[in-house]
Amino acid sequence: MSGSLVIWGIWDAVYQRCTRLRYVEKGRNIFRIVLLRYRGETLTTSDNRQICAGDLILRLHIHNYRFACECKGIEDDLKLVLLLRRLVANSMPQLAEYLAALPQANEIKGIVGTTTLNKGVQHLGFSIADVPTNWFFRYKHWYLKFLLLFIHRNGWNRMKNYNQRTTLSRVYMSKEELLRRYLPSS
Template identity: 35%
Template sequence: MKTCFLSIWRVVDPIYFFFSRLSLIDNDQKSVFRVRLTKYKGHHVVLSDGTHIRKNDVLVKIHLHNIKLIRELQSIESAVRKGIIIYQKVYQSMPLLLDYINNHKKSEKIKGIIGITMLDKGVERLGFDVITPVNPFYRCFKKVSHVPILYLTSKPVSLRHLPNSSYLFISKEKLQKTYQKKD
């Protein structure tokens, strides 16, 4: 069943990619991120470095390239090992994300990065701030929307015990301080 679902997802993913206006951040496709610019619509947030994120601030919304990750992790049984590999791939993608932002035509307007995920363990070490979405309907929607990913990547999970989703934020300045190449 999972194999069938994965095959369908492989067909649907390019369509989703097109209609969601996502972009790749590197031509070599080494990154696990696909991104798009967005205007923030949530509540005012103050990040750990003091950056204020307000309604209509321009952010780069990051999406993990789930189908790519699932393919690469398919043969790995250990959830811990999968987590380590995802962490490493995200870490390796962060400088590419910084390059993407620095070279973007709207670079000056971009205030930071936002993502939403259930994979928020250890992301602080990558520089992210973890924020729980305030809106209960949005939290519920995101929980449900992550069910297919959970189905493909983990052991059976009870619908009652779905992990919560969290926003991940990092300011552009913190991203630069943390991931700027030192020549």
């Protein structure tokens, strides 16, 4: 597994340089983000705000390589889920501070991510919606399935049953909800 992680680490560094992804805080935050215009169906958040096509959003990406490194040696599925949940929960306040400090903060409608790791995210303030069934999301589902090979010790066995147990979903939250929940009071 460590040889695969070394190769992945090299690929991740190249990928980082070739994309617009930015770290919220490198080494301390599980998210990487990109500021962009939302393209998709209208999303209604848990606080009844809408994110519509053309709205400015922060697109969330879990830093999968970092997560894989954190998971190294963990075999228990429950421990993996709890680790990811803790990493995400601990990263949310920094994400709120990052968004609030952006020059475009007033224009941003919310945060949106796509993941198969959507169980229990409502507790963190996220809403969930299905993704369209197009080639891009089929590819993304395959890619996330492939990541299991690197993250989970029994990745090959897990990958065989992956489609039956997981669905690809959008997770999203309004800017107001993010700031209300996670921005420290000043």
